[in-house]
Amino acid sequence: MKSLETYLRALRASGRKALVPYFVAGVTPHWVQHVEAAVHAGADAIEIGIPFSDPMMDGVVIQEAALRALQAGTTFDSLCTDLAKLSTSVPLVAMTYFNIFHHYGLERSAGKLQSSGMSGAIVPDLPLEEADQWRSACAAHDVANIFLVAPSSPADRISSIAKATEGFCYASARMAVTGKSNNTGEGARVVSEIRAVSDVPTYIGIGISTPEQARAASSVSDGVIVGSALVQIILNGGGADDVESFVGGFRRAIDE
C-alpha cells in the first residue's frame, strides 16, 4: 500500500473527515503561503494543480488560474522548487493533465513528484485503460494514483476503478467540469456504489463550494475536495488570511 493510502486510512480510522483544498501552483508568487494557510486552517491533504494550457476537465475559474500561472512562467520544475519552501506534515497530491507527465517523461515525472514531496497524483484525462505505464512509473516512487469515478460510470467500471485507485477514490458529484454549483449532485450515490465494492477512502469533489455542501458530502463519504470556490478567492486577490478563514469555515462545518 502506498504511503498516501496508509496515511488517509489512518485519518479515517481516527474518525476525522478529510478536507482537501485545491490550489493552482504558481497562480500568485506567494501561492505556497496559501497552501500553508490552508494546512493551518485544518486541511488534511492538499491538491497541487500543475497548470496545463488545455484543462479539459476544468471550468472557467480554474482555467483562468492556470492561464495566469502559465503566464507567470510556472513549470513543473519551478513549482517543485517552490514546494521546497513548504514545510507541512499533510500529504500533497498533484493534479494535472497527462500531457505534462507524458512530455516530462513518466519515470522522471514520478521521481520528481516523490522528490518534491507529492505522494499522489490525479490525472483526470488518464483513464484506467491508458494508465499502465504511468502506474508502473509511480510504483517505483511511492506515488499513489488516484482515479475518478463519475456519476455515469457503470457498475463494472466502478469496480475496476475502485480496485485500481490508490490513496483515495475521487467520487465526482456531478456530470460537469470543476466549478461552483448549487446542485447537490449525486455524490452520495456514487460513494455508496464505490463502497459496495471497495473500502478505499472515498472523497467527494466537483462543485463543492459552500461549507454546507461540504458538510452534507462529508456526512456520506470520507472527505471532500474543494477547488474552484477557493481558487476564486485567490483570483480575486485574497491573501493567506482569506484562505485561512475560507478553509477554516469548511473545517468547522465538516467537524460539526
Place this chain on the structure above:
Amino acid sequence: MKSLETYLRALRASGRKALVPYFVAGVTPHWVQHVEAAVHAGADAIEIGIPFSDPMMDGVVIQEAALRALQAGTTFDSLCTDLAKLSTSVPLVAMTYFNIFHHYGLERSAGKLQSSGMSGAIVPDLPLEEADQWRSACAAHDVANIFLVAPSSPADRISSIAKATEGFCYASARMAVTGKSNNTGEGARVVSEIRAVSDVPTYIGIGISTPEQARAASSVSDGVIVGSALVQIILNGGGADDVESFVGGFRRAIDE
C-alpha cells in the same frame, strides 16, 4: 416609290451630296430650333431620334442625350407636337428602337409619323426578317423604311436589304455603335457592295465626326449622316448658333 426616295433621288440627280444631321428630340426645350439651324446651314434631311430607355445601337453620347430627353418628359406624342412648330422643306426621318412603335401600335405609329411630317423611319433593331408588319403599316402612310447594311453583312443579305430599303440605304462605316471614331472605317467597301446590287441612294453613317471624314465618306457615297459629334455639342450646352456653324463646316467640306 415613297416620296422620301423620290426626293433623295432628285437630290442626287442634282449632283448634291446629302448631309443628314441627327438630333435627339427633346434633349433641350429648344431642340426644334437646333433642327432649324441645321437646315439653315445646309442639311438635306434630318434624322429625328425618338428617345428610348435602352438604345442598344448607341454609344455614350446618344445614350446620355436620350436619357436627358426622357427625364425631360419627352414622348413620341410630345415630340410630334414640338415638330408642328418646325417649318422646313427638308425631309424628316425618325430614328428609334422598335419597342417605341410596337408599343404605340404599328399602324398608329406610321400614321403619326406621316401626320407629323416624318417621311421615313430608321429602326436599327428591326432587321428585314422581322419587318413585314411594320413595312405594311408604313406602306399605308408613305413612310419610307430605311435599312442598315453593316460591314459584316454578307453579299446575299446586302442584296436583300438594298432591295428592301426605301428612301436611302444606310451604310454603316464601322462595326460599332454610334459615337466618334478616328478610324476611317469600311464605308467605301460597304457602299460599293450596295451599289453592285442597287441604285438606291446610299449614305454612310456611324462614326462620322469631322468635316474631313464627311468629305471622304461623301466622295464615295451619296451622302453622310452625322450623329454623336453634333449631339455632343448640344449636350455641352451649345445653342442654335453652334449647331449652325458645326453643320455649316460639314456642308463646306462636303461641297468642296
Place this chain on the structure above:
Amino acid sequence: MTDSKVFMTPPDERGHFGTFGGRFVPEALMPACLELETAFVEAWSDSHFTDEYRKVLHEFGGRPTPVTPLHRLSEQLGLRIFAKREDLAHTGSHKINNVIGQTLLTKRMGKTRVIAETGAGQHGVATATAAARMGLECTVYMGEIDTERQALNVFRMELLGATVVPVTSGSRTLKDAVNEAMREWVTCVQDTHYCLGSVMGPHPFPWMVREMQSIIGTEASQQLQQLGVEEPDLVVACVGGGSNAAGVFAGFANSSTRLIGIEAAGGSAVGKGSPGVLHGMRSLLLQDEFGQIEEAFSISAGLDYPGIGPEHAYLAASGRAEYFAIGDEDVINALQVLSLTEGIIPALETAHAVAWILQEAGKQIPLGSTVLLNLSGRGDKDVAQVREILRAQS
C-alpha cells in the same frame, strides 16, 4: 396538357415561339446570330459535341445533381416535395450548364473569347469559370451599381482570369449590362462569342439556352421515376430570364404535370408586363405607358430583370405554364424555412419558388400532391444580404 399541342420543341425557323421570340438585333449582329444558329444546330446534332458537353458537365460541372426528397417539409405541408439540386452544380447554380455548352460551342466556332452580362454575378462567375477551364479570354459586363454591391463576385471573376467592365449607362444594373454587352459584341463579333445567361435575347439564344438547360428536366424526370414518381403533379421554378425554369420544364412539357414559374413581384413580366421588344426578342416586358422599359426591383438580383424569355411568354399565353409572383417579404421567410427544416440554404431566387409552395400548400396545391421544386442555386452568395435584412427588422 392543352389538347394535342406539343410544347418546348424548336421555335420556327426565325426563332418564334408563337408571336414571341424572333431576332431583333442590329444588322451588324445578324451574321453572328445566323452563324451561331448554324453552329448550334450542327453541334447539337453531332454526338461528338453532345458527348463532350455531357462529359464536361459530368466531370467538371458535377452532374447529375441529385433529387432530394424534402421529408420534413413534406410532412409539415402535407405534400410530397422533391428538390432538384442545382445548388450542388459547380459554381452553385444551374448557370454552369449553359456556359459549358456555350463555351464549347465558342471553341467549335473557332472563336477565342467570350463576353457576358451579369447582374449579381452568378452568370459572370459561371462564364469566367467555363472560360478558364476552356482557355478562352473572358470579359464580363456588369452594371456599376452591381459591381459595388457584389464586389466579391467581381473579385471571383478576376481570380478566374476575367476582365470585369463596370457599365455606367442607364440604370447601371443588369438590363444595361445586356445593352452594353450587345454594343461591345458588335465591335468584336469576329473572334468573340456573346455568352448570354438566360433563355432570352435574339434567336437562337432562347432556344439554345433552353436546350443546354434541359438536362435539368431530363435528369429530374428519370430520377423521380427511380424514386417511384411517374409524373409529378407540379414542377415549380423561379423565373428571372427563365433558364432554370425552362430547363426543368423541358423534362415535363409534354406530360400532364402543371408547370409553375414564380417571378419576383417587382420583376413580374408575366403578371405586370406587356408585349414588347428588348434585347433582341419580342416578349413580355415591364414598360411604362410610352414603351420605355422599366427597371425591375427585387430582393434577389437574379430575378431583377424587366423581361422574361420569349418561350415563357408563349407558354403563359398558351396556358401550358402558369406564372405567379412572390413579394420580397415572403422570400426571407421561405429561405429560413428551407434552411431550418431541410438543411439547405437556397438562393434568394430559389426562395421565391419555395415561398409559393409554402403559401399554396392546401390551396392551389392540393394536399397530397407531388411537387418538384427546382432548387436553382445555393444561398451562400446571399447570406450577407439576408443577415442585414434580418438585422434591420429586429
Place this chain on the structure above:
Amino acid sequence: MTDSKVFMTPPDERGHFGTFGGRFVPEALMPACLELETAFVEAWSDSHFTDEYRKVLHEFGGRPTPVTPLHRLSEQLGLRIFAKREDLAHTGSHKINNVIGQTLLTKRMGKTRVIAETGAGQHGVATATAAARMGLECTVYMGEIDTERQALNVFRMELLGATVVPVTSGSRTLKDAVNEAMREWVTCVQDTHYCLGSVMGPHPFPWMVREMQSIIGTEASQQLQQLGVEEPDLVVACVGGGSNAAGVFAGFANSSTRLIGIEAAGGSAVGKGSPGVLHGMRSLLLQDEFGQIEEAFSISAGLDYPGIGPEHAYLAASGRAEYFAIGDEDVINALQVLSLTEGIIPALETAHAVAWILQEAGKQIPLGSTVLLNLSGRGDKDVAQVREILRAQS
C-alpha cells in the same frame, strides 16, 4: 507499399494505431465513448444503416462527387492530374460525409441533440446542416475570435437552426472550442452526441470519422479506373486534423500509390510536433518544451490545429504516408493558379495541396506521374480574405 503490412484497418480494441490514438478522456465521458464505439461497430456492419448513410450522402449530400481531369494544369506541369471534387459536396467540402454519418448514428443511439466544435465554421455549418435535415438540436462551440472573423458562418449556422456559443477560454480559437465542447459534453452526454469534425479525439472518433470519409477514396479509386488509371502514382491531400486526407488515403492505402499529406507550415504537427496527449488522443502535437500546447498559425482556418489525427501520426511513423508543409506565401499563389487554369477556386486548405504539386512537379513528383489531388473544399468561404491579402500586397 511497405512490406506486407496492411494499412488503414481498424485500430486495436482500445483505439491505438501503433503507439498513437487511444482514449484519454475524463471518466465521465468514458461510458459515452464506449457506447459510441459499440453503436458505431454495430451500425457499420448493419447494411440497413450503411445503405441509409449512402442514400443520404447520395440524395442529400451530392455524392458521388466527380473526378475532374485537370487538363490545362497537367499540361503546364508535365503531369497527369486529377481532382476529386469534394468542393461539390453539399456545404462545399468533404465535411458533410462525416456529419451525415454521425447524425444518423446519433438518431440510432436515440439521442436528440448534437454538439460540435468549429474553427472557421465549415464543420459547424456542416453539422448544423445535417442536424436540420435529421431534426436534431444542435449547438456549436466556436472560439470567440473565430466568431468575429467568421461572422457570416455564425449566421449560416443560426439560419440552419443551430445555437452558436462563443468560447472565451484560452486562445479563443479552435483548440479551445474542442476543449469547451468536451466540457459541455460531460454535462449532457445522455441525450447529446459530440459530433467531432476530424479524425481526432478519443477512440472511436479517429477510426469512425476515417471510415465515414473513406467514401472519398473508394469512389476516387473506382472513378480513376474508369478513366483508365489503374493506380495513381501519388495521392495528395491537405491535412488539418486529417479527415479528408484519411478519407482519400483509405482508397489507396494498400496499393503502391505514394500518399502525401500537406500541412500548413504554421500548424505542422508532423514536421514540428512531438508525441503528446490532447483532446483525448495520443498523437503528434505542437507543444513547447514544457508540454504546453502551442497555437497553430495558418492563413487557412481549417489547418489551424496544433495536432493531427493519430492514424496520420502512425502512417508517418511507419513511412506509409509522407507529410510536407507549405507556407502561407505559396498558398495564395496556388489558389490563383488553380482558379485561372482550371476554373476552380479551391479552399485555402486545399490550396496547400495544390501548392505542393506546383512546387514539386519535376522534383519530388517525376514528370509524367499521375497525381490525384483531393480537392477538399471550395474557396467561396475564403475569397473575402484572399482579396484583403492581395490588396495589402499590391
